[in-house]
Structure formats: C-alpha cells, structure tokens
Amino acid sequence: MVTITVDGLEITVPRRTRLLQACLDNGIYIPNLCYLEGMDQPPASCRLCLVEIEGRPGPVPSCSLEVEAGMVVHTNTDEVQKLQKMAFRLLVCTNEGQCRMCMANKRCELQRIAKFLHMPLRTKRLRHLPKDLPEVIEDHPCIVYEPNKCVLCGRCVYVCAQQGNDFSLSFANRGFNTVISFFGSQNEGQGDACLDCQACVDICPVGALNLKDDRRRHLRKMAAKAKARG
Numbered sequence: 001m002v003t004i005t006v007d008g009l010e011i012t013v014p015r016r017t018r019l020l021q022a023c024l025d026n027g028i029y030i031p032n033l034c035y036l037e038g039m040d041q042p043p044a045s046c047r048l049c050l051v052e053i054e055g056r057p058g059p060v061p062s063c064s065l066e067v068e069a070g071m072v073v074h075t076n077t078d079e080v081q082k083l084q085k086m087a088f089r090l091l092v093c094t095n096e097g098q099c100r101m102c103m104a105n106k107r108c109e110l111q112r113i114a115k116f117l118h119m120p121l122r123t124k125r126l127r128h129l130p131k132d133l134p135e136v137i138e139d140h141p142c143i144v145y146e147p148n149k150c151v152l153c154g155r156c157v158y159v160c161a162q163q164g165n166d167f168s169l170s171f172a173n174r175g176f177n178t179v180i181s182f183f184g185s186q187n188e189g190q191g192d193a194c195l196d197c198q199a200c201v202d203i204c205p206v207g208a209l210n211l212k213d214d215r216r217r218h219l220r221k222m223a224a225k226a227k228a229r230g
C-alpha cells in the first residue's frame, strides 16, 4: 500500500493505483472525461484532471500518473483551476446549449463538471463554434450517434475494444471534423461483429450515443411536452 497526501488529507491506496483513481476512490472529485478505471495507458487527452504535485514543475494530468509514497498533491490551486477552465471552455465552445432537450440532461458529465468549475455550458469567453457535422449519424442498425454532442473522450472506443471483438469503434476524420465511426456496421463482415452489447451507449458521459428506440421515445416525449406548453 502507498500513502499520499491530497489537499492536506492522507490517503492510503494499493500500489500502482492511478492518482486520479486514488482521489476518486477517496471522495476527492477531480474533473475527468477521457479516463476509465482499468486503462493501462489513459490517453490523457481531455486535460481536465490536472493537479499540482510538490516538487514537480507544473500541473500534470492525474490520470497519467501512478501514486508514489509521500506524494503531496494539490487539486485546487489557482493554476490548476485556470487550466481546467480553459480546457473546459475549449470542450464546450461547440456546445449547442440544448440541455433541456437532451437525453442525458441531469446525468451528463459535462453538466457535473460545469457545476464543479462554476462555469456555464455556453461560454461567452470563446466564440461559439458549431461543428459542420450532421445532427445525427444513423449508420448503425440500432445505435444513433450525435456528433455535435460528442466530446471525443474516447470512452466508447476503449470499452468497445474491451469486448474482445474483431470489430471495434474507432475515430474517423481529423481535427474539428473528428467523429466516432461505426464504419461497416450495416455491411456484411465488420459490422456483423458488433455485439449490440450497448457498452458504448452506457459509457458515453454526454449522451452522444443512444439506442434508436430510446431516442425515438424521447423525441416523442419532448414533442408532447412542447405541444402541451403551446
């Protein structure tokens, strides 16, 4: 076991635990999107889980480090908060701000992080940058993907690869037009290998992946509510 200090609190966790996991397991919340427990090599791409560690030059992603005995960690310094807010602004500059209509409303990880950082989901500090992507991509027979909601955290790609399947989800395109691809999922061959396990749907932190049937039901409900409001 290894003992470290986080924000003045001593915690003891098994060797080789990721620092982010150690904090989360001990009730110390650090914003995070691209990490999942069990990852051998977290991508550390969202840059939200930054912390400062005494003796190290600047903030580091806590998902990318394993705990070391005697580590002294600070999760809420001015520098950490400044960088987390910047990372968050970049993530939400494409956000349509339509939370009330979204299937993930009230269980969305972006809403949780916004609350934690005291940030709005539609930011005035950065120009709103809508993506030039379709509202929905329906390549998969039973899953619908909403690319404008996707924060490209990669959780779905990771869990799909864990299913021990030949086929797995992947990223497609580049830069601003990057999306998750179910390429081939309706064709013979690759697509047939999708297990329809829904692991990708369940893990998506922002409701960008949903079952088509669930989404249809949700849209009907929203339409009925709008009609009732007049």
Ligand code: SF4
Binding pocket: 159, 160, 161, 163, 165, 168, 169, 193, 194, 195, 196, 197, 198, 199, 200, 201
């Ligand atoms: S349903 Fe399962 S196998 Fe199919 S794309 Fe999603 S995670 Fe992969």
Ligand code: SF4
Binding pocket: 149, 150, 151, 152, 153, 154, 155, 156, 157, 180, 203, 204, 205, 206, 207, 208, 209
């Ligand atoms: S679809 Fe969801 S889980 Fe997959 S990358 Fe986008 S936000 Fe992450």
Ligand code: FES
Binding pocket: 031, 032, 033, 034, 035, 043, 044, 045, 046, 047, 048, 049, 061, 062, 063, 064
């Ligand atoms: S959770 Fe650590 S960088 Fe995304």
